[in-house]
Amino acid sequence: MALQINNDDASFDALFHNNPNPMWIVEVDTLKFREVNNAAVQHYGYSRSEFINEITLANIRPDYEQQDMLELIRRIKHKQTVKKELTHVKKDGTVIYVNLTSYTVDYYGAHCRMVIIHDVTEQKVKDIKLTEAVNRINETLESITDGFITLDRTFRVTYWNKEATRILSTSKEKILHKQLWQVHPYYLKSEVFRQLHYSLKHKDTAKFEEFIPQLNKWICFTIYPGSEGLAVYFQDMTQQKRGEEELNKKNESLNQIAYINSHLIRKPLANILGIINSMDEIEHNECIGQSLKMLERSALELDHIIKDINNMAELKSNN
Template identity: 25%
Template sequence: MKKNNPMKNKNNIVLLYITIGCIWVVLSDQVIAFLIDGMPVEDRALINSLKGFIFIAFSALLLHYLVNLYNKGKKRELDYLQQNLENSQKQQQQWYYAQKMAKIAGWEYFLQTDEVCWSDNLYALFGLEPNAAITPAAFFLEQIHPDDLAGFLAQHDKVVAEGEMDYIHRLKIDNDWHYVRHAGVVVYQDGRPYKISGVMKDINDTFNRELLLNNALERHELVNKATHDAIWDWELSANQVTWNSGLKQLFGYDHHQGCFIPEWWIEKMHPTDRKRVMNSINSFVKQANKRWEATYRVLCADGSYKYVFDQAYLLTDDDGTPKRIIGAVKDIDELKQKDEENRQLAEVVSKVKSGVVIKDTDGRISWVNSSFEKLSGYTLAELKGKLPREILHGPETSQATKDFIAASLKVNDFFNIEIVNYAKSGLPYWVEVNSTSIFDSQEQHSGYIDIVTEITERKKREERINEQNQTLKEIAWINSHEIRKPVASILGLTALAKITDNIQEKEEFYSRIDSCVKEMDEIIHQTSAKVNELMGKEEGNEETINE
């Protein structure tokens, strides 16, 4: 600790000298008067003279002593100041390197003059010399990322109003964007904001690590949410199992209860599945296999059972001893139900008499049932990947119908058509096709399904009915036109024959009536022939059907 030296000030020396001089003047005369009392006059004069020399000598010695004392005090003070200066420089250097290692730099921003005072480290961060000819405030703002500049300026106004600053933004350092953090306080003068004093820290590495960690945690949480898995961690040495939040989400059990013993979960397995699953996992641990999986049913908190798919990974010590098992339980109950529905649907489709054809979005055949294989004579392997027109259509297939099918497929529209297909044997056959588009769970078009029904016999019957209708139309036309003509003629000639008395005219009328009768008889014979022809076809069809 520094000792206080009263002689370090020249004024103190002068004051001390005056004080001692005054004391000397007052006391010396009294002392001398006492000493020379009774002495001869000559001796008294000598003593008075000696008093002056003694004062001069004493004063000289006193001054010498005081000056030396003053010089020693100044020297000690200079030594102390030098030591403090060296310590300060050392501490400043240590602080400089500490700031540099910590990537921290101090700054002061003077609000009235819009000037910034930087520490050497802040200059160094930008690769500048401390005496660089720049305008610090303007230069600093130019280094802020454009997307962060507005926020930084808004933060500045907020700091002036509230008195404290803590803000993170991007700053260009070494030609790269770094995340930095500013912390500072407002210094007031005469009750008004005078300057903002603070420090800046480069937190880019920390920020990026935290960002990566947060991204990883976020991805992990998103994966859990997306996969709906219940994650479990079985520590074999402690015989404890820890679950994540998926346990509650999937099965309704509270995972916050902590660690469960393995028997808790085993008891939740369906009694029919329990022995099989436990034998499987015991063998997995005993043989120290890396991976394990099983499908079984689990009792939920609401009393229902769900199908789950459980898979796990075994962690071992350096010597291969099983240490932990980390697994994930996936709820596949809905999938199992859909699989069962699909199985039943597939069974129904495979057994229906109508042909079923499933096509992709390009209209190519991807699957047919056995009924369609029998109908077409082609196997699924022969049909798969083919367009129907490439393998099923032939010369009698209507081009208009094919164009209608193509137009419907372009707009994914439902259609119902009758068309001639050709079997593998080359024989044509008629089918009725009901086609509709199919969509996946995201409502995206995934293909088409055709229900194909053979209508060859129906088309033949329709053709026969059309022929019969045509014959009946001809008969009706004969009845309405051919027979009406001779009948009208007969009626007219008969009327004329009744009103004439001329024998020759009557004979002429009767002759013409006879011709009309013969003409009508011929028409009747033609009609009878057509009826007989029609009846013959009907009998032939009945015999064919009976056969």
């Protein structure tokens, strides 16, 4: 049964007009204001006369919410109490956010709703700004080329970006709110497990590289401790490591070439030069002398070539 209000209801008049929160009574079928209190007049900027004689409920709702308003009114015609968060517009065009509570009332025989307004704009704006900031952070974390995850103090995953999914081959849906080693037991014997516990216990940053056989990847981890748990950045270093291995193999080959040149080739060459020098002391005809000189020049030329090869091999090895 709807609350009935008439001229004889002195208690209603006192509670309604002296309430510090904006209040009004609106006729359901026409959306006309039948009564407003002083708090509504002050808060919305309309005079009591403007509320009752010039505007309707539609004037304090944004244009883009008019249809939603009509659908809401149709749904609540037979409901006793409604609590809703809505957007309102003041006389000067200021948009505010309100928590609304409305009751069905019989106001001098008319089917109406009595409405109490709580302005929550300040908190709503803070929430919107916080949400926007969180969204910007999430967008940044999702766009970076590093894997990034956060863990609470029990090592349960609280955030997992898409690069973490790619590098560690585990989806967010599978790992979120779980420990790494719950999903993949091989982490229990890894350096990751040890370093996570160390960083959380000692509040110390940790950076290390580890080869994870199950992923066939080298990964560089950096762990940052915080009051709520741990933040972990990581990069796939596999290609870099393979490049280093290839370079090491090439350097080993170059060193081997230098060793062969220095010890296995230059030694017999030095013997040849020694023999040529000793033959200079032996008498021989002009033809043999010229042949020895040509052999000496060829041996010396080969010696210079071997030295150049050694220098180039040493230079490439250092680079």
